[in-house]
Amino acid sequence: MAQSPIAGLHPAPTRHAELVAWVERIASLTKPDRVHWCDGSEAEKAAIVADLIDKGTLRALDPVKRPGSYYAASDPRDVARVESRTFICPADPKDAGPTNNWAEPTEMRARLDGLFDGCMVGRTMYVVPFCMGPLGSEISALGVEITDSGYVAVSMGIMTRMGKDALDALGEDGVFVPAVHTLGAPLADGQADVPWPCNEDKWIVHFPETREIWSYGSGYGGNALLGKKCYALRIASVMARDEGWLAEHMLILKLTDPQDRVKYVAAAFPSACGKTNLAMLQPSIPGWKAETVGDDIAWMRFGDDGRLYAVNPEAGFFGVAPGTSRNTNKNALETLATNTVFTNVALTADNDVWWEGLTKEAPEGLTNWKGQLHDPASGEPAAHPNARFAAPAAQCPTIAPEWEDPKGVPIDAILFGGRRASAVPLVTEAFDWEHGVFLGSTVASEGTAAAENKVGELRRDPFAMLPFCGYNMGDYFAHWLAMGKKSDPAKLPRFYFVNWFRKGSDGKFVWPGFGDNARVLKWISERLNGEAEAVRTPVGHVPTREALDLDGLDLSEADLATLLDVDVEVWTEEASRIPAFFETFGDRMPKTLWDQHKALEQRLSSA
Numbered sequence: 001m002a003q004s005p006i007a008g009l010h011p012a013p014t015r016h017a018e019l020v021a022w023v024e025r026i027a028s029l030t031k032p033d034r035v036h037w038c039d040g041s042e043a044e045k046a047a048i049v050a051d052l053i054d055k056g057t058l059r060a061l062d063p064v065k066r067p068g069s070y071y072a073a074s075d076p077r078d079v080a081r082v083e084s085r086t087f088i089c090p091a092d093p094k095d096a097g098p099t100n101n102w103a104e105p106t107e108m109r110a111r112l113d114g115l116f117d118g119c120m121v122g123r124t125m126y127v128v129p130f131c132m133g134p135l136g137s138e139i140s141a142l143g144v145e146i147t148d149s150g151y152v153a154v155s156m157g158i159m160t161r162m163g164k165d166a167l168d169a170l171g172e173d174g175v176f177v178p179a180v181h182t183l184g185a186p187l188a189d190g191q192a193d194v195p196w197p198c199n200e201d202k203w204i205v206h207f208p209e210t211r212e213i214w215s216y217g218s219g220y221g222g223n224a225l226l227g228k229k230c231y232a233l234r235i236a237s238v239m240a241r242d243e244g245w246l247a248e249h250m251l252i253l254k255l256t257d258p259q260d261r262v263k264y265v266a267a268a269f270p271s272a273c274g275k276t277n278l279a280m281l282q283p284s285i286p287g288w289k290a291e292t293v294g295d296d297i298a299w300m301r302f303g304d305d306g307r308l309y310a311v312n313p314e315a316g317f318f319g320v321a322p323g324t325s326r327n328t329n330k331n332a333l334e335t336l337a338t339n340t341v342f343t344n345v346a347l348t349a350d351n352d353v354w355w356e357g358l359t360k361e362a363p364e365g366l367t368n369w370k371g372q373l374h375d376p377a378s379g380e381p382a383a384h385p386n387a388r389f390a391a392p393a394a395q396c397p398t399i400a401p402e403w404e405d406p407k408g409v410p411i412d413a414i415l416f417g418g419r420r421a422s423a424v425p426l427v428t429e430a431f432d433w434e435h436g437v438f439l440g441s442t443v444a445s446e447g448t449a450a451a452e453n454k455v456g457e458l459r460r461d462p463f464a465m466l467p468f469c470g471y472n473m474g475d476y477f478a479h480w481l482a483m484g485k486k487s488d489p490a491k492l493p494r495f496y497f498v499n500w501f502r503k504g505s506d507g508k509f510v511w512p513g514f515g516d517n518a519r520v521l522k523w524i525s526e527r528l529n530g531e532a533e534a535v536r537t538p539v540g541h542v543p544t545r546e547a548l549d550l551d552g553l554d555l556s557e558a559d560l561a562t563l564l565d566v567d568v569e570v571w572t573e574e575a576s577r578i579p580a581f582f583e584t585f586g587d588r589m590p591k592t593l594w595d596q597h598k599a600l601e602q603r604l605s606s607a
Ligand code: GTP
Pocket: 269, 270, 271, 272, 273, 274, 275, 276, 277, 278, 295, 296, 318, 319, 320, 321, 322, 323, 324, 328, 450, 500, 501, 509, 512, 513, 514, 517
């Protein structure tokens, strides 16, 4: 083989011929100045960080207040996932379904060939081997991300098991998902770099049939850290469909009651709707303990005992900063005391970080995420609403001892939720698995800053997977229904629908949320034990006033009515909006869910 002119391409630290050939192919297409195979060591991280500090991408935070931590501010045009630029490209558009953008795969490949040709000129190409899930677990899966962003390489080191161990796990012929990422900002000879290179044009592309990922033009979050949404949800959901498991946008939580009885809970809430916060919850009720297994993604499969086991495929938290405080989520704050990368938060005069909600008043002399002196009178926030932290999960004070257990944890309850100012009660229990799947399929939520869609506008986000399902969502519903037939009904988790975001006539949240969400978890846990009362309503079982532990809460009778009463008129209207959504899936929509809709209408009309 001819020696490549690209520095660092040879020798490769692996005998995996297919991997080496792929890296050579991508290098000859993208034409980087040099190639670096990441080993995941501390020395390597220090070297990449030093280079990023040199370029102005990262800034070291105060080494006493925030050891090992860095600050980055993105280009203002690169602040969140870009759903309009995200594509799922199977041969048949029907297999992508009505909720995904699709492009003909041959045409898309030709387009990508053009975009990636020379895209890394002047830059280093990092080869980042990673493992999603605990190393050595049967549930885990391997990937290799090629990226020309040092920030992405460092972030992947926090968010995944990255480096030599993952490469070793691949051996000489292990299966990996190839993921190519570029900022789309080649540097001509002598051209000065910018702190946050990116391209106006962005393409986040998935080929589910060949299990490949190509990402162009963005350096932010889910667009660029390809192990996360691109692999662990979009590609993994396709693998899961084919292999009979589930890849979900869910937190995983361990709940221990005062009698030391343990329940494991998974919960799917749309982006920026409370997963990280519930996963790290500090219960406000005495005797109850909550521990964290995962905050964003769950991979679940049935064990030999017929129970559904979940693992967190990630090794870090990429969480929303704004709104995080001692009062709302002290465990998150303790997690990010060290070794954290903050992006698009505000910088304090003494070289620490700040965001809206961290403290009541903004400190003097803040630099906002755009690099300007913050003016509190401007009405503009100092931190971008989608500002985030990347921190190692192991640093979380409430991390569960079993969070890396290769067999996962057995799930007792699956929660759905979203931001709903009206209609949806605090908590509802599904009648059975099929009704639970129906509830998941109809999730709607008010938009957040996590993606570029309109903030506040209500949209359907079934199973909180709208932006993350790698195939036809009608088929996805059918897959969930089929999963429910794989085990004894008594061993299946039960489904619940929660809503922390109900607003009163004053426009304020009625429910205190955060640590008080433990009260809802308590009811769920007691329901699972057959100990708590409920009212049967047309939409499901809702707690009686007495069954919900409201001790010490200041809620009026009117507040409780808002939180717990099911208004038949409002729900008849809600139900009438479901068919238009279901119809978009045509013949891919399972009849079972249409039957569920009909049954809901019948329960409403006879209520
Ligand atoms: P992604 O990482 O985007 O998938 O989001 P997430 O679901 O993990 O959301 P996260 O927990 O980061 O919450 C997003 C925002 O919702 C933060 O600003 C939180 O402070 C706020 N939030 C979370 N839980 C509650 C709650 O119980 N009540 C209220 N009112 N706000 C909450």
